[in-house]
Amino acid sequence: MSQWLPQQKRSLQPNRRRFVQGLAAGGVLAATPTWLQAAMSSKVAQGQTPVLSGREINLVIAESPVNFTGVTRMATTINGSIPAPTLRLREGDEVTIRVTNHLAVATSIHWHGILLPYQMDGVPGISFKGIAPGETFTYRFTLQQSGTYWYHSHSGFQEMTGMYGALIIEPRAGERHRSDQDYVVQLSDWTDEDPMRAFSKLKMQSDVYNFNQPTFFDFSEDVSKVGLQGALEKRQMWNQMRMNPTDLNDLSAATLTFLMNGTAPNGNWTGLFQRGQRIRLRFINAASNSFYDVRIPGLKLTVIQADGQDVEPVSVDEFRFGPGETYDVLVEPADDAYTIFAQSMDRTGYTRGTLALQQGLSAPVPALDPAEWLTMSDMMGAMGSMAGMNHDSMKGMEGMNHGSMKGMQGMGSMDGMKGMAGMKGMDHSAMNHQPKNPLAKPSSTVNHASSEYGASVDMRVDTPRTNLDDPGIGLRNNGRRVLTLADLKSINGLLDDRRTPTKELELHLTGNMERYSWSFDGLEFGKSTPVSLKHGERVRVILQNDTMMTHPMHLHGMWSELETDQGELRVRRHTIPVQPSQRISFLTTPNDLGRWAWHCHLLFHMDAGMFREVVVS
Amino acid sequence: MSNMKHIVGFAVISAAFNASTSWAQMDHGEMQMQGGSAPDNARDPHAYSDGYTLTDGPYAQQGPRQLKLADEHAFLSVLGDRLEYSEDSGDTTFDLLARYGTTYDSLVVKAEGDTKGSQLEESQTDLLWSHAISVFFDTQLGVRLDQYKEGSDRQWLAAGIQGLAPYWFELDATAYLGDDGRTALTFEAEYELLLTQKLVLQPRAELNLYGKDDPSNGLGSGLSDLSIGLRLRYEISRQFAPYVGVEWSDAYGGTADYRQAAGQDINDTQLVAGLRFWF
Numbered sequence: 001m002s003q004w005l006p007q008q009k010r011s012l013q014p015n016r017r018r019f020v021q022g023l024a025a026g027g028v029l030a031a032t033p034t035w036l037q038a039a040m041s042s043k044v045a046q047g048q049t050p051v052l053s054g055r056e057i058n059l060v061i062a063e064s065p066v067n068f069t070g071v072t073r074m075a076t077t078i079n080g081s082i083p084a085p086t087l088r089l090r091e092g093d094e095v096t097i098r099v100t101n102h103l104a105v106a107t108s109i110h111w112h113g114i115l116l117p118y119q120m121d122g123v124p125g126i127s128f129k130g131i132a133p134g135e136t137f138t139y140r141f142t143l144q145q146s147g148t149y150w151y152h153s154h155s156g157f158q159e160m161t162g163m164y165g166a167l168i169i170e171p172r173a174g175e176r177h178r179s180d181q182d183y184v185v186q187l188s189d190w191t192d193e194d195p196m197r198a199f200s201k202l203k204m205q206s207d208v209y210n211f212n213q214p215t216f217f218d219f220s221e222d223v224s225k226v227g228l229q230g231a232l233e234k235r236q237m238w239n240q241m242r243m244n245p246t247d248l249n250d251l252s253a254a255t256l257t258f259l260m261n262g263t264a265p266n267g268n269w270t271g272l273f274q275r276g277q278r279i280r281l282r283f284i285n286a287a288s289n290s291f292y293d294v295r296i297p298g299l300k301l302t303v304i305q306a307d308g309q310d311v312e313p314v315s316v317d318e319f320r321f322g323p324g325e326t327y328d329v330l331v332e333p334a335d336d337a338y339t340i341f342a343q344s345m346d347r348t349g350y351t352r353g354t355l356a357l358q359q360g361l362s363a364p365v366p367a368l369d370p371a372e373w374l375t376m377s378d379m380m381g382a383m384g385s386m387a388g389m390n391h392d393s394m395k396g397m398e399g400m401n402h403g404s405m406k407g408m409q410g411m412g413s414m415d416g417m418k419g420m421a422g423m424k425g426m427d428h429s430a431m432n433h434q435p436k437n438p439l440a441k442p443s444s445t446v447n448h449a450s451s452e453y454g455a456s457v458d459m460r461v462d463t464p465r466t467n468l469d470d471p472g473i474g475l476r477n478n479g480r481r482v483l484t485l486a487d488l489k490s491i492n493g494l495l496d497d498r499r500t501p502t503k504e505l506e507l508h509l510t511g512n513m514e515r516y517s518w519s520f521d522g523l524e525f526g527k528s529t530p531v532s533l534k535h536g537e538r539v540r541v542i543l544q545n546d547t548m549m550t551h552p553m554h555l556h557g558m559w560s561e562l563e564t565d566q567g568e569l570r571v572r573r574h575t576i577p578v579q580p581s582q583r584i585s586f587l588t589t590p591n592d593l594g595r596w597a598w599h600c601h602l603l604f605h606m607d608a609g610m611f612r613e614v615v616v617s
Numbered sequence: 618m619s620n621m622k623h624i625v626g627f628a629v630i631s632a633a634f635n636a637s638t639s640w641a642q643m644d645h646g647e648m649q650m651q652g653g654s655a656p657d658n659a660r661d662p663h664a665y666s667d668g669y670t671l672t673d674g675p676y677a678q679q680g681p682r683q684l685k686l687a688d689e690h691a692f693l694s695v696l697g698d699r700l701e702y703s704e705d706s707g708d709t710t711f712d713l714l715a716r717y718g719t720t721y722d723s724l725v726v727k728a729e730g731d732t733k734g735s736q737l738e739e740s741q742t743d744l745l746w747s748h749a750i751s752v753f754f755d756t757q758l759g760v761r762l763d764q765y766k767e768g769s770d771r772q773w774l775a776a777g778i779q780g781l782a783p784y785w786f787e788l789d790a791t792a793y794l795g796d797d798g799r800t801a802l803t804f805e806a807e808y809e810l811l812l813t814q815k816l817v818l819q820p821r822a823e824l825n826l827y828g829k830d831d832p833s834n835g836l837g838s839g840l841s842d843l844s845i846g847l848r849l850r851y852e853i854s855r856q857f858a859p860y861v862g863v864e865w866s867d868a869y870g871g872t873a874d875y876r877q878a879a880g881q882d883i884n885d886t887q888l889v890a891g892l893r894f895w896f
Contacts, residue, residue: 203692242781515721517720
């Protein structure tokens with residue numbers, strides 16, 4: 001598709017053809033086989049996810065007919081519901097979870113974010129063989145942690161077709177924060193297409209679901225506003241590099257229906273409260289391929305947990321999270337009803353629900369925000385931010401050891417170089433205070449892998465940005481207080497391994513959008529070798545994003561402890577979103593032996609090959 | 618008028634190739650962001666493996682590797698770029714591309730031809746192994762089979778390059794070697810201009826050159842013919858788009874002489890209506 005760029009801001013009205021708001025009473029259809037009824041713990045009602053608790057859990061995987069959009073499709077379900085039953089377990093308990101496969105193909109369940117023996121981690125081909133049709137696999141492990149987590153299939157695209165549920169582990173010592181109501185708010189997405197078909201369409205034409213592409217008429221509008229030269233310069237870099245500035249989500253509302261607790265927007269999932277109550281909302285992004293921007297107009301969100309781990313409370317208006325991430329927030333409503341609004345990052349659609357004093361109340365649903373173009377700082381990191389300055393200042397950069405600026409002249413007048421924060425990354429490399437131990441701080445020298453120079457990588461960033469305080473494309477300067485990684489700080493005592501790392505690994509997140517291939521270091525999973533770690537060692541991992549998309553990177557089996565570019569430990573995560581042209585680092589201590597998966601949690605990126613194995617021995 | 622189109626045709630093709638060249642020149646700067654070759658000190662992507670592989674080393678699953686993702690999956694796609702009818706000539710033209718393979722290696726079949734009524738007038742079929750050599754380009758090696766209702770069928774060895782040039786020009790350039798020392802060169806360039814999200818204007822140019830005269834097929838040596846098309850399609854879905862367009866073609870040198878001798882027009886302008894689809 002050609003690249004005539006649209007103007008920077010245009011509200012995308014949810015168009016019926018493009019954005020299916022779903023059925024008011026959609027979901028898993030009533031007809032349930034009798035053998036399954038036995039496995040179902042309670043009657044499945046609209047928006048009412050069943051809850052299972054105790055030390056012994058039985059789960060049954062089967063196909064079930066569903067209807068979210070007016071069309072009946074087969075889903076893969078756990079105990080016949082979407083989402084799957086919420087498991088409420090207790091810290092310290094040894095749990096036994098029997099999973100029976102009634103599908104015609106193998107299945108699996110992965111306990112996302114849970115520390116356990118690798119054989120129980122549920123990744124077919126890495127932790128075990130998978131669960132064959134007709135077979136029952138018994139998971140048994142002791143819960144060493146508490147908080148909000150989730151579980152999902154790790155086989156093929158089964159997660160995308162319905163296999164995901166919440167996993168809540170109650171702390172032995174009681175909750176740190178009192179709340180009067182406690183709701184899981186699980187966001188997901190649904191497509192009526194066969195996921196493999198959708199994937200193969202992206203292989204054929206990677207912008208097939210993007211209906212926000214630059215057009216000729218947008219170009220003409222720009223010409224009349226800023227002149228021909230200005231309009232051409234704005235597009236020059238994108239056109240030369242054959243990259244699309246509106247490539248925000250690979251799948252859009254053109255095929256996805258966005259769900260909250262298994263309910264389409266028209267279904268309006270509702271959580272009830274009484275006046276004066278404090279509500280805990282456990283947000284889980286269980287979507288296959290969608291980043292969500294979540295807010296509750298009229299309410300401050302006090303974030304108290306990230307990925308199940310307590311953080312210093314921070315009050316925000318909005319947060320963005322990707323597949324795999326969870327945030328627990330407290331809210332204290334004063335009015336009768338509020339809308340929980342979660343718009344997709346590409347602004348093609350949203351899902352929503354309501355917090356209300358009683359069923360049937362609702363509050364206004366906000367309009368979608370305008371879709372923005374990616375900026376130069378998304379494409380080039382710190383260099384892109386610098387480009388926002390006038391040409392004279394470019395000279396001064398030569399002393400900064402970032403190579404020649406040849407060929408970059410055109411971008412000086414390109415639009416959207418707001419985030420000057422990106423420069424922080426350059427400052428410290430230029431100042432170069434040599435610490436006693438070079439591993440005290442993450443290296444700022446960019447090392448591209450030799451395999452990043454081939455057909456698999458469409459972009460390499462030489463001047464990444466290392467700041468953590470960027471809310472990301474579409475959320476910058478939107479007038480709301482938006483959570484960033486810089487706001488997250490684990491509570492005292494959580495990050496207790498203060499050892500300086502003994503080794504530093506650098507890996508780059510890479511892809512070729514035109515060929516629709518995703519990888520680490522330009523090597524898709526099939527061409528990769530495992531990352532080998534020693535049991536108990538303290539390791540630093542640097543992840544640099546050499547793509548223009550945000551990747552939620554999920555490392556199984558051990559924590560990812562995010563640090564600043566100065567080496568200051570900040571927050572414990574199991575899934576870290578890495579923004580375009582960003583370079584982040586985390587420390588980890590692998591305490592469990594075995595082989596573990598490490599991948600982007602955008603399901604299509606994972607399946608395209610952005611996946612590595614980690615061996616702890 | 619035809620001279621004007623002639624110039625436009627060359628302009629489209631040369632602009633497309635030029636754009637690639639100017640980008641290649643930019644690559645010489647140190648801030649290269651795409652392609653190129655790895656410096657000697659580039660990081661070894663297997664440096665962290667301690668010699669282990671996906672199937673060997675501690676805790677590896679027994680037996681052959683079970684986990685295979687889409688990077689090891691072969692995909693099939695078929696593109697009907699042009700399937701069109703011209704009322705002036707009564708001709709139906711087809712231009713199909715089928716691809717089966719992985720991200721970097723695939724079998725490609727390109728079939729192009731004309732039919733009159735239910736009769737196949739002529740067709741050209743390329744059977745190619747397509748291999749990614751750079752971020753946006755593939756080399757293509759294989760054979761081409763030409764079939765003529767009236768004339769002599771030809772077989773060729775084919776070597777070409779196909780891909781996406783800067784500024785989103787889709788290029789296809791192939792050199793052919795036939796029997797009796799015959800040679801040929803074809804260039805194709807396409808562009809897609811989105812007027813709206815669904816209305817797409819597609820200029821297209823194709824140029825053929827031959828190394829020696831082929832009288833039985835009415836082809837002269839040197840620059841033989843140029844055709845330029847402009848098609849406007851409406852994408853009912855991304856995969857299904859009817860279009861209308863105009864196709865202009867001109868012949869040169871020996872080919873023009875053969876056409877003249879056969880009482881045919883040297884150049885020709887036709888209105889076409891057709892369908893673009895893929896799956």
